[in-house]
Amino acid sequence: xxxxxxxxxxxxxxxxxxxxxxxxxxxxxxxxxxxxxxxxxxxxxxxxxxxxxxxxxxxxxxxxxxxxxxxxxxxxxxxxxxxxxxxxxxxxxxxxxxxxxxxxxxxxxxxxxxxxxxxxxxxxxxxxxxxxxxxxxxxxxxxxxxxxxxxxxxxxxxxxxxxxxxxxxxxxxxxxxxxxxxxxxxxxxxxxxxxxxxxxxxxxxxxxxxxxxxxxxxxxxxxxxxxxxxxxxxxxxxxxxxxxxxxxxxxxxxxxxxxxxxxxxxxxxxxxxxxxxxxxxxxxxxxxxxxxxxxxxxxxxxxxxxxxxxxxxxxxxxxxxxxxxxxxx
Amino acid sequence: xxxxxxxxxxxxxxxxxxxxxxxxxxxxxxxxxxxxxxxxxxxxxxxxxxxxxxxxxxxxxxxxxxxxxxxxxxxxxxxxxxxxxxxxxxxxxxxxxxxxxxxxxxxxxxxxxxxxxxxxxxxxxxxxxxxxxxxxxxxxxxxxxxxxxxxxxxxxxxxxxxxxxxxxxxxxxxxxxxxxxxxxxxxxxxxxxxxxxxxxxxxxxxxxxxxxxxxxxxxxxxxxxxxxxxxxxxxxxxxxxxxxxxxxxxxxxxxxxxxxxxxxxxxxxxxxxxxxxxxxxxxxxxxxxxxxxxxxxxxxxxxxxxxxxxxxxxxxxxxxxxxxxxxxx
Amino acid sequence: xxxxxxxxxxxxxxxxxxxxxxxxxxxxxxxxxxxxxxxxxxxxxxxxxxxxxxxxxxxxxxxxxxxxxxxxxxxxxxxxxxxxxxxxxxxxxxxxxxxxxxxxxxxxxxxxxxxxxxxxxxxxxxxxxxxxxxxxxxxxxxxxxxxxxxxxxxxxxxxxxxxxxxxxxxxxxxxxxxxxxxxxxxxxxxxxxxxxxxxxxxxxxxxxxxxxxxxxxxxxxxxxxxxxxxxxxxxxxxxxxxxxxxxxxxxxxxxxxxxxxxxxxxxxxxxxxxxxxxxxxxxxxxxxxxxxxxxxxxxxxxxxxxxxxxxxxxxxxxxxxxxxxxxxx
Numbered sequence: 001x002x003x004x005x006x007x008x009x010x011x012x013x014x015x016x017x018x019x020x021x022x023x024x025x026x027x028x029x030x031x032x033x034x035x036x037x038x039x040x041x042x043x044x045x046x047x048x049x050x051x052x053x054x055x056x057x058x059x060x061x062x063x064x065x066x067x068x069x070x071x072x073x074x075x076x077x078x079x080x081x082x083x084x085x086x087x088x089x090x091x092x093x094x095x096x097x098x099x100x101x102x103x104x105x106x107x108x109x110x111x112x113x114x115x116x117x118x119x120x121x122x123x124x125x126x127x128x129x130x131x132x133x134x135x136x137x138x139x140x141x142x143x144x145x146x147x148x149x150x151x152x153x154x155x156x157x158x159x160x161x162x163x164x165x166x167x168x169x170x171x172x173x174x175x176x177x178x179x180x181x182x183x184x185x186x187x188x189x190x191x192x193x194x195x196x197x198x199x200x201x202x203x204x205x206x207x208x209x210x211x212x213x214x215x216x217x218x219x220x221x222x223x224x225x226x227x228x229x230x231x232x233x234x235x236x237x238x239x240x241x242x243x244x245x246x247x248x249x250x251x252x253x254x255x256x257x258x259x260x261x262x263x264x265x266x267x268x269x270x271x272x273x274x275x276x277x278x279x280x281x282x283x284x285x286x287x288x289x290x291x292x293x294x295x296x297x298x299x300x301x302x303x304x305x306x307x308x309x310x311x312x313x314x315x316x317x318x319x320x321x322x323x324x325x326x327x328x329x
Numbered sequence: 330x331x332x333x334x335x336x337x338x339x340x341x342x343x344x345x346x347x348x349x350x351x352x353x354x355x356x357x358x359x360x361x362x363x364x365x366x367x368x369x370x371x372x373x374x375x376x377x378x379x380x381x382x383x384x385x386x387x388x389x390x391x392x393x394x395x396x397x398x399x400x401x402x403x404x405x406x407x408x409x410x411x412x413x414x415x416x417x418x419x420x421x422x423x424x425x426x427x428x429x430x431x432x433x434x435x436x437x438x439x440x441x442x443x444x445x446x447x448x449x450x451x452x453x454x455x456x457x458x459x460x461x462x463x464x465x466x467x468x469x470x471x472x473x474x475x476x477x478x479x480x481x482x483x484x485x486x487x488x489x490x491x492x493x494x495x496x497x498x499x500x501x502x503x504x505x506x507x508x509x510x511x512x513x514x515x516x517x518x519x520x521x522x523x524x525x526x527x528x529x530x531x532x533x534x535x536x537x538x539x540x541x542x543x544x545x546x547x548x549x550x551x552x553x554x555x556x557x558x559x560x561x562x563x564x565x566x567x568x569x570x571x572x573x574x575x576x577x578x579x580x581x582x583x584x585x586x587x588x589x590x591x592x593x594x595x596x597x598x599x600x601x602x603x604x605x606x607x608x609x610x611x612x613x614x615x616x617x618x619x620x621x622x623x624x625x626x627x628x629x630x631x632x633x634x635x636x637x638x639x640x641x642x643x644x645x646x647x648x649x650x651x652x653x654x655x656x657x658x
Numbered sequence: 659x660x661x662x663x664x665x666x667x668x669x670x671x672x673x674x675x676x677x678x679x680x681x682x683x684x685x686x687x688x689x690x691x692x693x694x695x696x697x698x699x700x701x702x703x704x705x706x707x708x709x710x711x712x713x714x715x716x717x718x719x720x721x722x723x724x725x726x727x728x729x730x731x732x733x734x735x736x737x738x739x740x741x742x743x744x745x746x747x748x749x750x751x752x753x754x755x756x757x758x759x760x761x762x763x764x765x766x767x768x769x770x771x772x773x774x775x776x777x778x779x780x781x782x783x784x785x786x787x788x789x790x791x792x793x794x795x796x797x798x799x800x801x802x803x804x805x806x807x808x809x810x811x812x813x814x815x816x817x818x819x820x821x822x823x824x825x826x827x828x829x830x831x832x833x834x835x836x837x838x839x840x841x842x843x844x845x846x847x848x849x850x851x852x853x854x855x856x857x858x859x860x861x862x863x864x865x866x867x868x869x870x871x872x873x874x875x876x877x878x879x880x881x882x883x884x885x886x887x888x889x890x891x892x893x894x895x896x897x898x899x900x901x902x903x904x905x906x907x908x909x910x911x912x913x914x915x916x917x918x919x920x921x922x923x924x925x926x927x928x929x930x931x932x933x934x935x936x937x938x939x940x941x942x943x944x945x946x947x948x949x950x951x952x953x954x955x956x957x958x959x960x961x962x963x964x965x966x967x968x969x970x971x972x973x974x975x976x977x978x979x980x981x982x983x984x985x986x987x
Contacts, residue, residue: 028532028554086518089530089554097475097494098439098458106437108764108781108799110756123437123455124471126781126799126817129756141437141455142473142491142782144800144817144835146755159455159473159491160507162800162817162835162874165755174528177473177491177509178546180835180874183816186895186914189744196891196909199832199871201747203686213528216491216509216548217568217836219874219896225686225747233525237515238548239570239588239875241897241914251525256515256570257588257606259897259915261932261950274570274590275606275624277915277933277951292590293606293624293638295933295951309638309951309967310979319986321639327656327985328648357861357883415847418859418883426804426823427768427787435766452766452784453800470766470784471802471820488784488802488820489836503857506802506820506838507875542857545820545838545877546897562854566844567877568899568917580854585844585899586917586935603899603919604935604953621919622935622953622967638967650968656985657977 002026002092006058006074009039012091013060015078019069023057028085028092031056039088042067043081060084097140104141116153134171146182152210164222170210170232177216182206185221185228185244185262200224202244209233215240215256231268249286267302276311291317331355331421335387335403338368341420342389344407348398352386357414357421360385368417371396372410389413426469433470445482463500475511481539493551499539499561506545511535514550514557514573514591529553531573538562544569544585560597578615596631605640620646660684660750664716664732667697670749671718673736677727681715686743686750689714697746700725701739718742755798762799774811792829804840810868822880828868828890838877840864843902843920845882858882860902867891873898873914889926907944925960934969949975 004025010017029038031047034056042048042061051059051067061067063077078084099120103109106123113131121127122141131145134153139145144162152171157163161175164182175181182205188197204223209232214220218240220228228244233251236242241259249268259277260266267286272278276294284290284300291307291314300306308317333354339346358367360376363385371377371390380388380396390396392406407413428449432438435452442460450456451470460474463482468474473491481500486492490504493511504510511534517526533552537559543549544567549557552574562580565571570588578597588606589595596615601607605623613619613629620636620643629635637646662683668675687696689705692714700706700719709717709725719725721735736742757778761767764781771789779785780799789803792811797803802820810829815821819833822840833839840863846855862881866888872878873896878886881903891909894900899917907926917935918924925944930936934952942948942958949965949972958964966975 030555033555083518086527086529089532092554093530093532094495100439104437106435106764108762110758124453124473124782124800128799140473140475141457142453142471142800144782144798146798146817158493158512159475160489160509160818160836164816164835166752174513176512177493178489178507178818178836178875180818180896183834183874183896184832186873186893188893188911189741196869197893197911198744200744201751203747203751211525215515216512216550217507217546217875217897221874221896225750226688226691235515235517235526237570238509238512238550238572239546239568239897241895243896243914253517253526256572256590257586257915259933261914274608275588275604275933279932279950292608312983316983316986320982323986324649324653324982325641325645328645328652359884362884412847415856415858418861421883422859422861423824429768433766435764453782453802469802469804470786471782471800487822487841488804489818489838503842505841506822507818507836540854544844545841545879546836546875564844564846564855566899567838567841567879567901568875568897582846582855585901585919586915603937604917604933621937653978653982654970654974657974657981 002094004091006076009058009088010076012087013076013078013084015060015076015084016063017074017076019074021057021072021074023072025058028088029056031059041081041085043085060088096138107139110147122159128165158216164206166205167222168205168207168227170208170212172211173208174213176214176218176238179214179216180219181208181214182222183219185224187224187244187262204228204244206230209250212236218242237274243280255292331423333420335405338387338417338420339405341416342405342407342413344389344405344413345392346403346405348403350386350401350403352401354387357417358385360388370410370414372414389417425467436468439476451488457494487545493535495534496551497534497536497556499537499541501540502537503542505543505547505567508543508545509548510537510543511551512548514553516553516573516591533557533574535559538579541565547571566603572609584621662749664734667716667746668734670745671734671736671742673718673734673742674721675732675734677732679715679730679732681730683716686746687714689717699739699743701743718746754796765797768805780817786823816874822864824863825880826863826865826885828866828870830869831866832871834872834874834876834896836875837872839866839872840880841877843879843882843886845902845920862886862902864888867908870894876900895932901938913950 031040034040039058040056069075104123107121107125109127110129116135119137121139124142128147132150138156140159146165149167151169155173160178184202187200207227214236215238220242221244229247231250237256243262245263248266252270254272255274257275261280265283271289273292278296285302287303288300289305294311295309296311305314307314360369363369368387369385398404433452436450436454438456439458445464448466450468453471457476461479467485469488475494478496480498484502489507513531516529536556538561543565547569549571550573558576560579566585572591574592577595581599583601584603586604590609594612600618602621607625614631616632617629618634623640624638625640634643636643689698692698697716698714727733762781765779767785768787774793777795779797782800786805790808796814798817804823807825809827813831818836842860845858865885867890872894876898878900879902887905889908895914901920903921906924910928912930913932915933919938923941929947931950936954943960945961946958947963952969953967954969963972965972
C-alpha cells in the first residue's frame with residue numbers, strides 16, 4: 001500500500017491547501033464510504049453537505065464550493081476536482097499482475113514469431129506463426145494471437161482475448177478480457193439450388209490504430225475483402241459489436257452493448273450511447289452523437305445528436321415522447 | 330444413467346400416487362417428447378390434454394387438474410408440479426465433468442496462492458500471486474484468476490472465465506463460461522490539449538456476495554476507486570453488462586443481454602428484464618421491476634414496475650402503446 | 659500471395675470479358691480503395707460512376723450496367739456480380755492458421771476421447787472424457803470441450819470457445835471465438851422459506867445440426883431437461899443469446915446482439931434482425947422476419963414481417979411511426 005502526505009498529494013494536483021491533518025492518505029474513496037486514511041472528491045455542490053459527516057481526512061474540492069475543512073481535516077481547492085481525481089488515480093494505481101518471467105514456459109510461441117524488448121507473455125498464451133509483438137507489449141495468461149498478426153509497442157492484451165490471423169494492432173492499445181478480434185464477418189448467399197445459405201468467405205482483416213481501448217467480450221469482425229478499421233484513440237466499452245467492413249475515424253466512443261452492423265462508417269469523435277444499434281451501410285459523420293438505446297436507420301450529419309427508435313434529431317424525438325404521453329391521457 | 334422406481338420418485342416429491350406401472354424411470358422430458366422410461370410434468374391445464382397421447386409412464390400433476398393415469402401409467406398428484414420438478418431435477422442431475430487429479434499438472438499456479446481442501450483446478454487454468462481459493466472450489470479448465478483475488482468455499486468457475494486482480498468472490502457462487510470480472514471501467518477525460526481522450530485509471534475492484542450466479546459472456550467491471558458490488562443471491566443471465574461502481578442489493582435478477590451503465594444502484598430483489606438497459610447513476614429501489622427491452626432514464630421507486638423506452642410506469646406505457654395504435658388507424 | 663490472370667478469374671465466374679490488361683490480379687478490393695493488381699465489383703448502378711477513377715485493373719460488373727473498360731483495364735460482365743464475388747472470394751482465401759502437428763503437445767486430451775482422422779487440436783485446448791471428434795475437425799488453440807460431447811466431421815472451433823458436457827454438434831459447423839455452448843439455463847424458484855431463490859438444475863443439453871455457424875461471444879444455453887436445438891444451416895452472428903429450451907428450425911438467421919428468451923421456437927428460415935429480442939415461449943413461424951431492434955411479445959405467423967417495440971406487422975408499425983411524427987408537429 002502506498003502512503004501519501006498532504007504535500008505529496010498537492011504536488012500532484014497543484015491546488016490550495018486549507019487546514020491540516022496528522023493522518024496519512026493511503027487511498028481514495030467516495031465521500032460516504034471513506035475512512036480517515038482516504039481522500040475523497042467534491043466536484044459538485046450536491047456532495048458538499050456530505051463533507052461534515054464524512055470520515056475522510058482530505059477532500060479535493062472545486063474552488064467555487066464554499067466549505068470549511070474542520071478539525072484535523074484538510075481541503076485542497078482546485079479548479080476541477082474531477083481532473084484532479086483522474087491525476088491522483090494514476091498515482092494511487094496499485095501494481096499490475098505479476099509475471100514470474102518475461103516469457104512464461106507454459107506459453108506456446110511459434111519459433112517464427114518475433115517478440116520485442118521488454119514484452120511479456122503469460123502462461124497458456126499462444127502466439128502463432130510470424131506474429132510480431134513490438135516492445136513492452138504485455139500479453140496476460142490465456143490469450144490467443146493467430147498467425148501474421150502484428151501488435152505495436154506498449155499494447156496490453158488481457159486474458160481470454162482472441163486475435164485472429166493477419167490483424168494489425170497499433171501501439172498503446174488496451175484490449176480487455178475475452179475480446180474477439182477478426183472473426184469472420186456475417187455474410188451468406190443463397191445456395192445455387194435455392195435451398196439454404198452458402199458462407200461468403202471473409203478474406204480481409206482488422207486494422208486498429210494507436211491508443212485504442214476495447215472492452216471485455218466485445219467483437220470486431222474482419223472485413224470481407226478489405227479491412228475493418230478503428231482509428232487512433234477509439235474507446236469501445238464492453239459487449240460491443242463492430243461488424244465486417246466498418247470504418248471508425250479517430251477518437252470515437254461506443255458505450256456498452258452498442259453495435260454497428262456491416263459497413264457502417266463513423267467519422268471522427270462520434271459518440272454512440274449504450275445499447276444503441278446502427279443499421280448496415282449507414283454513415284455517422286464527425287462529431288455526431290447517438291443517444292443511448294437508439295436504433296439508427298439513416299445517415300447522421302456532422303455534429304448532430306439523434307435519439308430514439310427509429311432515431312431522429314434528439315429534440316424532435318423528445319417532442320414525440322411528450323406528444324405520445326399527452327395523447328395517452 | 331440413474332434408475333428410479335415410482336416409490337423412489339415419490340419419496341422425493343411426497344405426493345399421492347395414482348395408478349401403477351412396470352416401467353422404471355431414467356429421465357425427465359417434456360410431455361410431447363417423453364418415452365416410456367421418462368417422467369413428465371403437468372403444471373398447467375393446457376398440457377393436460379396431451380397426457381393421453383404422451384408416451385411417458387409417469388406424470389407429476391398439479392392436484393387441481395382432473396386426470397386419469399391410464400394403463401401401465403402413473404400420476405403423482407402434488408400441490409405444485411413446478412416445484413416438484415425442480416426437486417426431481419436435482420436427483421436426476423448427471424455427473425459433472427471429470428477431474429483426473431485435484432490440481433491438473435497442466436494448470437499454472439503461483440506458489441504464493443493458497444488452495445483449500447477439496448478444491449480442484451483444471452488443465453490450462455492460471456492462478457495468480459496471492460490468490461486464495463476456499464474449500465471445495467471448482468475451477469474448470471482454461472480459467473484465469475489474477476493476483477490477490479479471493480474466492481469463497483463451494484464456488485464453481487466454468488471454463489474461459491477471467492477474474493481480474495483483487496476481486497473478492499463469495500461462497501456457493503457459479504460463474505459460467507467466458508465471464509469477465511474486474512475489467513477496467515469505461516472512463517476517460519479530455520486530454521489537456523483538448524485533442525482526444527485520456528484513460529481514467531480504475532483502481533477499485535469487484536466484490537461479489539454469496540450464492541451469486543453469473544451467466545456466460547457477462548461482464549462486471551471494477552470500480553473507479555471503490556468497488557462494484559453484487560449482493561448475496563443475485564442471479565445474472567448471459568451477455569449482461571454491469572459497469573463500474575454499480576451496487577446491486579440482495580437477490581436481484583438481470584435477464585439476458587440487459588445492462589447497467591456506470592454507478593447504477595439496485596435495491597434488494599430488483600428484477601431487470603431481458604435486453605433492458607439502465608442509464609448511469611440511476612437508482613432502482615427494492616422490489617421494482619423493469620420490463621424487457623426497456624430503457625430506464627430515471628430513478629424507479631420501490632415496488633414499481635416500469636416499461637418501455639423511455640421507461641415509465643408500466644400501465645402508463647401500455648396506455649401509450651394503445652393510443653398510438655389507435656392514432657395510426 | 660496468389661496471382662491470377664484475367665483468364666484464371668473468368669474460368670471461375672464464367673462471364674464475358676471486355677478489354678484487356680497486362681496487370682496480374684493478386685487480390686480483391688472495394689472500388690475506391692483498389693490498386694492496379696486488384697479486382698473490384700460493380701453490382702449496383704450507383705458504383706458505376708466510380709469506375710473511371712478507380713485504380714483497379716478489373717471490375718466484375720452486372721451485365722445490365724453500361725460501362726467501358728478503359729485503357730489497360732478489363733470488365734467481366736456477369737449476371738450477378740455479388741454471386742461472382744462470393745465465388746472469387748473462395749479462390750482468393752489465404753491459408754488458414756498453421757498447425758505444427760495434428761495434436762499439439764500442449765493440448766490436454768483425456769485418454770478416453772476419440773479423435774478422427776485428419777483432425778487437429780491446438781495448444782492449450784482441453785478435450786474431456788469420452789469426447790468424440792469426427793474426421794477433419796479443427797480445434798484452434800485454447801478451446802475447451804467438456805465430457806461426452808460429440809462433434810461431427812469437418813467442423814471448425816475457433817479459440818476461446820467453450821462447449822460444455824454432453825453437447826451434440828453436427829458436421830461442417832463453424833463456431834467463432836469465445837462462444838459459450840451449453841451453459842446452464844437461467845431458471846430459479848423461490849426458496850421454501852420465501853427468502854431468495856434456489857437454482858433449478860439444467861440437466862438437458864445442446865443439440866446443433868450440420869452447417870451451423872455461430873458468431874463470436876454468442877451463447878447457447880443447455881435445456882432444462884430436454885435439449886436446446888439449432889437446426890441444420892442456422893447462421894448466428896456475434897453476441898447473440900439463445901436461452902434454454904429454444905428450438906430453431908432449418909436455416910434460421912439471427913443478426914448481431916439479438917436474443918431469444920427461454921423456450922422460444924423458430925420455424926424454418928426465420929430471420930431475426932440485429933439487436934431484436936424475443937419474449938420467452940413465443941413461436942415465430944417459418945419464413946417470418948423480425949426487423950432490427952424489435953421486441954417481440956407475441957407469436958408471429960408464417961411469412962409475416964414484424965417490426966418495432968412492441969413488434970407488430972411492419973406496415974402497421976411504419977404507420978405508427980408516421981402518425982407519431984405528425985402528432986409531434
